[in-house]
Amino acid sequence: MPSINRSKTKTPMPSQDAKLRSKNFNEVALGYTEEDAINEAQRCLNCKKPSCMEGCPVQVQIPRFIKHIAEKNFESAISVIKETNSLPAVCGRVCPQEEQCEQKCVLAKRGDPVGIGRLERFAADWERQQGVKIPDKANPIGKKVAVIGSGPAGLTCAGDLAKLGYDVTVFEAFHEPGGVLIYGIPEFRLPKEIVKQEVDFLKKLGVKVQTDMVMGKVLTVDDIFEKGYEAVFIGTGAGLPKFMKIPGENYLGVYSANEFLTRINLMKAYKFPETDTPVKVGKKVAVVGGGNVAMDSARSALRMGAEEVYIVYRRSESEMPARKEEFEHAKEEGIIFKFLTNPTRIIGDEKGWVKGLECIQMELGEPDASGRRRPVPIKGSEFTLDMDTVVIAIGTGPNPLLIEATEGLKLNKYGYIETDEDGRTSKEGVWAGGDIVTGSATVILAMGAGKKAAQSIHEYLQGK
Amino acid sequence: MFQIIDKKDLAPSIKQFVVDAPLVAQKARPGQFIILRIKEGGERIPLTIADYDTQKGTITIVFQEVGKTTKELGTLKAGDYLADFVGPLGKAVEFSNHKKVLGIGGGLGVAPLYPKLKMLHENGAEVISIIGAKTADMLIMEEEIKAVSDKTYVCTDDGSKGRHGFVTVVLKELLEQGEKFDEIIIIGPPILMKIGTEIAKPYNIPIMVSLNPIMIDGTGMCGGCRVTVGGETKFVCVDGPAFDGSKVDFDELMKRLQTYTSEEKLALDKYHSERGACKCHQ
Numbered sequence A: 001m002p003s004i005n006r007s008k009t010k011t012p013m014p015s016q017d018a019k020l021r022s023k024n025f026n027e028v029a030l031g032y033t034e035e036d037a038i039n040e041a042q043r044c045l046n047c048k049k050p051s052c053m054e055g056c057p058v059q060v061q062i063p064r065f066i067k068h069i070a071e072k073n074f075e076s077a078i079s080v081i082k083e084t085n086s087l088p089a090v091c092g093r094v095c096p097q098e099e100q101c102e103q104k105c106v107l108a109k110r111g112d113p114v115g116i117g118r119l120e121r122f123a124a125d126w127e128r129q130q131g132v133k134i135p136d137k138a139n140p141i142g143k144k145v146a147v148i149g150s151g152p153a154g155l156t157c158a159g160d161l162a163k164l165g166y167d168v169t170v171f172e173a174f175h176e177p178g179g180v181l182i183y184g185i186p187e188f189r190l191p192k193e194i195v196k197q198e199v200d201f202l203k204k205l206g207v208k209v210q211t212d213m214v215m216g217k218v219l220t221v222d223d224i225f226e227k228g229y230e231a232v233f234i235g236t237g238a239g240l241p242k243f244m245k246i247p248g249e250n251y252l253g254v255y256s257a258n259e260f261l262t263r264i265n266l267m268k269a270y271k272f273p274e275t276d277t278p279v280k281v282g283k284k285v286a287v288v289g290g291g292n293v294a295m296d297s298a299r300s301a302l303r304m305g306a307e308e309v310y311i312v313y314r315r316s317e318s319e320m321p322a323r324k325e326e327f328e329h330a331k332e333e334g335i336i337f338k339f340l341t342n343p344t345r346i347i348g349d350e351k352g353w354v355k356g357l358e359c360i361q362m363e364l365g366e367p368d369a370s371g372r373r374r375p376v377p378i379k380g381s382e383f384t385l386d387m388d389t390v391v392i393a394i395g396t397g398p399n400p401l402l403i404e405a406t407e408g409l410k411l412n413k414y415g416y417i418e419t420d421e422d423g424r425t426s427k428e429g430v431w432a433g434g435d436i437v438t439g440s441a442t443v444i445l446a447m448g449a450g451k452k453a454a455q456s457i458h459e460y461l462q463g464k
Numbered sequence B: 001m002f003q004i005i006d007k008k009d010l011a012p013s014i015k016q017f018v019v020d021a022p023l024v025a026q027k028a029r030p031g032q033f034i035i036l037r038i039k040e041g042g043e044r045i046p047l048t049i050a051d052y053d054t055q056k057g058t059i060t061i062v063f064q065e066v067g068k069t070t071k072e073l074g075t076l077k078a079g080d081y082l083a084d085f086v087g088p089l090g091k092a093v094e095f096s097n098h099k100k101v102l103g104i105g106g107g108l109g110v111a112p113l114y115p116k117l118k119m120l121h122e123n124g125a126e127v128i129s130i131i132g133a134k135t136a137d138m139l140i141m142e143e144e145i146k147a148v149s150d151k152t153y154v155c156t157d158d159g160s161k162g163r164h165g166f167v168t169v170v171l172k173e174l175l176e177q178g179e180k181f182d183e184i185i186i187i188g189p190p191i192l193m194k195i196g197t198e199i200a201k202p203y204n205i206p207i208m209v210s211l212n213p214i215m216i217d218g219t220g221m222c223g224g225c226r227v228t229v230g231g232e233t234k235f236v237c238v239d240g241p242a243f244d245g246s247k248v249d250f251d252e253l254m255k256r257l258q259t260y261t262s263e264e265k266l267a268l269d270k271y272h273s274e275r276g277a278c279k280c281h282q
Ligand SMILES: Cc1cc2nc3c(=O)[nH]c(=O)nc-3n(C[C@H](O)[C@H](O)[C@H](O)COP(=O)(O)OP(=O)(O)OC[C@H]3O[C@@H](n4cnc5c(N)ncnc54)[C@H](O)[C@@H]3O)c2cc1C
Pocket: A094, A095, A096, A148, A149, A150, A151, A152, A153, A154, A171, A172, A173, A174, A177, A178, A179, A180, A181, A184, A185, A186, A213, A214, A215, A216, A235, A236, A237, A238, A239, A261, A292, A293, A296, A323, A399, A401, A402, A433, A434, A435, A436, A440, A441, A442, A443, A444, A446
């Protein structure tokens, strides 16, 4: 029997020193050692009715895998996790655990919850170091399925179907697969090598990945059916950047977070001129927004050499949707937070470059539809922050490119694809899931949707 | 990987490639463009589809060597491969029953003008074209343009061929002589499109221009290519690249094209110095 650790606090995770890391793109959180992991695993009470699992959208068998870690049986631990979660190295790093599994852990009532995410990451990293075993290929069923988009939703759906023996092809618009995991979430939070290895794993399962395929332009969904595919899963994400529609948004030095992060992550602007794509980061940078995307943009700006980086958010700290860990990390690195502040105008110089951000002070009023108190402007409280770069990270919408080229897809009033519980759309043989259905959500929810759809596609094709 | 099947030098620093890209060729229409990347780590650059052959599965591109990526592209030969070739992107242009059109191409703009005029010509419209370049040897695709035009005016800035002066001078003359067109298409550097639009605007003839902002994805996900058209923000890669010239804020476009001037110079200097140091090119 493993011994029990009664500590009320999580075993700390070693991380790069804040001063040092704010100048490089290496991973911030360094991960548990074997001792750390066993120590943390020994905090888990192995509850008979594990409430933690209720918080996990894909029902990872949390106490079972943690028990294996406590017993130093890492191989069993990872195989338990992989029964329900095909991207544990990713989820262990980026899941908002404090709102999911860890929030529901009984220990959270009287101290820190078990560090479930950290343990999940540990198990996945351990497996990668050993060299991931490739499962035997399933017997081919002889049916082709197409997956559009290679974010977590598409990759999960593709993997599950390949394991069942389907001939799966993933069509991705970019030159590299991975979706937001590649172009959005920065290297220092999720090393791209991990995403690459996950994709390689799928390829070894037999999944074909075709990059450079902007679906809707090069091929339509109907073309895919004509090519002999019998089902299609759409996982194209919510990639349409929103702007604030305030004056001055087209000044030079104003970026959408999508552009800013794509230049840095996908195009590797942090290695410019070794790589060919630049990004312009001034001395003083303002990032507008309060989610993960805003944190990632701000922390990236710092690493690109900005001297002062502000996060300008119209609500207060407690309403911020970003993961807690990212917020803490951002503060440690010296990001300056301007809460209850809303931009009203971007100010430029004669050459068209940004030179300032005019803002107005806000106060919290009555709760709005989201249940959060609505920020209302305080009259006459305008002030200007001097800035030379502004990054707008106030959310995204559905990209209409594929949708417009696909006949018979029912959309909801915001333009996202409407599906039933299993991800089935109004178009025969077409499923959808992830951000293109829910709007910007999380990696694990997108994966869950991909998984459900794969199951439903399997049932459908078996009946055919 | 996408193979370059054929390479031609059209003018000093202007080159033409025919690229094997059957899927793109199958869907390509006039007005659309592709985005290519030479190799891993390279930049994604947009280039207009200058011609396409659905049967052979090829796309023709014409490019001018202006910076690091286009210069490097120019060193590739027939038989070489491009890492990425994405398309067809952007909206195809459509013309409703045009009887008579005027097409104006300045410099490199002659290349994107060609597929549009070709389509109009095939649809039976009367096509008048004005093409120009700085000097005679910089003029491209003259034969191709003439083959799809009923009348072609050639201009050079230095007078070394055809009319001495800018293409806009001929535009002005034709309009002042009372020539009527169903549409005027102007493609070239932003300043040419701006001036051309200003000249033509009072005549109440629809003006089509094709914009060339800096792009990354070409699918509407970054917003980097945004321009103001009729007071609204548009993403050129998905809403364009063709727009009603009379509504475009050209000054903003020209400013935004300057965003990376210093970085572009840095990249080019580095490229030159590395190539200089490379023995194979000495
Ligand atoms: C900067 C940033 C940070 C984030 N941080 C977190 C976090 O810490 N934790 C968390 O849980 N979530 C986070 N999220 C949210 C999370 O990444 C998304 O919810 C998730 O990636 C959605 O997955 P998806 O598969 O639906 O779509 P995406 O990941 O968006 O992938 C969609 C893919 O489809 C491709 N595509 C689009 N259109 C086409 C087309 N027409 N043809 C072919 N391919 C197409 C796209 O190129 C892309 O590769 C973050 C998001 C961003 C942007």
